[in-house]
Amino acid sequence: MRSSLSDTEKNFREGIISGIPIALGYLAVSFAFGIQAVKAGLSVFQATLISLSNVTSAGQFAGISVIAAAGSYLEMAGVQLVINLRYMLMSAALSQKVAPELPIYKRLGIAFGVTDEIFGVSITRPGVLAPAFSAGAIIISVAGWVLGTFLGAFSGEILPARLISALGVALYGMFVAIVVPPSREDKNIALAALFAVIVSTAFTYAPVLKEISSGTRIIIVTVMVSVIAALLFPATEQTAEKILKERGVEND
Amino acid sequence: MTENTYIYILVMALVTFLIRVLPLTLIRQEIKSPFIKSFLYYVPYVTLSAMTVPAIFTSTESIYSAAAGFVTALILAFFRKSLLTVAAGACVVVYIIELIV
Numbered sequence: 001m002r003s004s005l006s007d008t009e010k011n012f013r014e015g016i017i018s019g020i021p022i023a024l025g026y027l028a029v030s031f032a033f034g035i036q037a038v039k040a041g042l043s044v045f046q047a048t049l050i051s052l053s054n055v056t057s058a059g060q061f062a063g064i065s066v067i068a069a070a071g072s073y074l075e076m077a078g079v080q081l082v083i084n085l086r087y088m089l090m091s092a093a094l095s096q097k098v099a100p101e102l103p104i105y106k107r108l109g110i111a112f113g114v115t116d117e118i119f120g121v122s123i124t125r126p127g128v129l130a131p132a133f134s135a136g137a138i139i140i141s142v143a144g145w146v147l148g149t150f151l152g153a154f155s156g157e158i159l160p161a162r163l164i165s166a167l168g169v170a171l172y173g174m175f176v177a178i179v180v181p182p183s184r185e186d187k188n189i190a191l192a193a194l195f196a197v198i199v200s201t202a203f204t205y206a207p208v209l210k211e212i213s214s215g216t217r218i219i220i221v222t223v224m225v226s227v228i229a230a231l232l233f234p235a236t237e238q239t240a241e242k243i244l245k246e247r248g249v250e251n252d
Numbered sequence: 253m254t255e256n257t258y259i260y261i262l263v264m265a266l267v268t269f270l271i272r273v274l275p276l277t278l279i280r281q282e283i284k285s286p287f288i289k290s291f292l293y294y295v296p297y298v299t300l301s302a303m304t305v306p307a308i309f310t311s312t313e314s315i316y317s318a319a320a321g322f323v324t325a326l327i328l329a330f331f332r333k334s335l336l337t338v339a340a341g342a343c344v345v346v347y348i349i350e351l352i353v
Contacts, residue, residue, distance in 0.1 A: 021336040028339060046257055053265035058303065063264045073263050080267040086299045087268070092275035093292040096283055104277055111272040116300055117335065123296070165313040166347035169321040172308040173342035175300040176322070180329035182297065192294045193301040200302035221302040222295060229298065230290035 008132045015136020018121040022137070023144025025117070028170035030145045033060055034152025035164060040068040044153040051149035055115055055142055057171055058218075059084045085219050090119040097122065097129040106131040113138030120178045192229040199225055317349040 005013070030051055037047035042064065054060050062083050066076045091114050098110065110122075110131060118137050122129055156164070183190035203209045203217045212220070283289055312318040321342040328338045 021334045024336045025339045050261055054268050056268055059268060067257060067260050076260055076263045077267050080264050084268050084271050088271045088275055089295040091272050092279060095276050095279035100280060107276045108273060111276045114272040119296060162350055165350060166343045168311040169318060169342045169346050170339045172304045172311060173325040173339035174335055175304045176325040177329045177335045177338035179297050179300050181332050189297050193297050196298040196301040197305040201306045204306050218302055222299045225298045226291050226294040229294040230287055234286050235290040235293035
C-alpha cells in the first residue's frame with residue numbers, strides 16, 4: 001500500500017506524524033502564552049497574530065513583556081535578535097542537511113518553521129532533509145501553536161490558577177525530551193548539556209553575572225559551552241550516525 | 253496605542269524571520285571545518301539545557317512541584333518516551349504535587 005505513495009507524499013505524511021506530538025506539546029505552552037498576552041493588555045486577535053507570525057516560545061514571552069513595558073522598537077528588535085539567535089545556528093545546521101540545489105522559496109518555508117522542536121525532528125532524519133517532511137511537520141506544529149494561543153487568550157481568565165501553574169512546566173518538559181535521549185547515545189552530548197546547566201545556573205545567580213538579561217545569558221552560555229565542547233570532543237561521523245540510527249529506530 | 257502594538261508585532265516577526273532565513277539561504281556549500289561541524293552539532297542540546305536549568309524551577313507556583321516535574325521529565329525522557337508524554341507527565345505531576353503540598 002505504502003509503495004503506491006510518491007516520495008513527496010510519504011515524506012509529507014511522516015512530517016505530519018512527527019509533528020503531532022510537537023503540536024500537542026505546543027498546545028499547552030501556547031495556551032500559557034495566550035493567557036499571559038491578554039494579561040499584558042493584548043487582544044485575543046493580537047495574541048494569535050503574534051503566534052502565527054513568530055512561532056517562538058521564549059521570544060514571544062519576552063516580546064509581550066517589552067510591549068507591556070512600552071519599550072522602544074529598537075529594544076524589541078534587540079531582544080528578539082538575542083533570544084532567537086540560536087535559530088540562526090539551527091538554520092546554519094539545516095543548510096547542511098537540505099539538498100544543495102533546493103530552490104529559495106522552499107528554503108524560506110523551511111526557515112519559517114525553525115523552532116527547537118521542529119529542528120530536533122528535522123536534523124535527526126536520516127539522509128537529506130526532504131522539504132515535504134518539513135512542510136508536514138511545520139503545518140501541524142504551527143496549527144497547534146496558533147490554536148493553543150487562541151484558546152488560552154480566549155479562555156485563560158476562567159481557568160483555575162493551579163492548572164495554569166501545572167502548564168508552566170510543559171515547555172521545559174519538551175526541552176528535556178529533546179536533550180536526554182541523544183545524551184544516552186553520545187556521552188559527549190550529556191557532558192555538554194551538564195556543563196551548560198552548570199554555567200547557566202552560575203550566570204543566573206552569581207554576583208555581576210546575574211545582571212545579564214536572560215536572552216543574552218542564553219547566547220553567551222550557548223556559544224561558550226558549544227565552542228569548548230567542539231574543541232574538547234570533536235563530533236565524529238560515527239557519533240552523528242549513531243544519533244541518527246537511534247532516531248530512525250524510534251520512528252519506525 | 254493599537255497601531256503601536258502592530259508595529260511591535262511586525263518588528264518581532266521580521267527580526268525573527270531574518271534570523272532564520274539568512275543561514276539557510278546564504279550557506280549553499282557544505283561546511284568542511286570539523287570545528288564548525290562539531291560546534292553546530294552541540295548547539296541545540298546546549299541551548300535547550302541552558303534554557304531549562306535553572307528556569308524550570310521557577311516555572312510553577314512552588315520550587316517543589318517544579319522539581320518534581322523536572323525529575324518526572326528526566327525519567328520519562330531517559331526511557332525515550334515521546335515529546336508529548338514527557339511534557340504531559342511533568343504537568344500532571346506538578347498538578348498533583350500542588351494539590352498535596
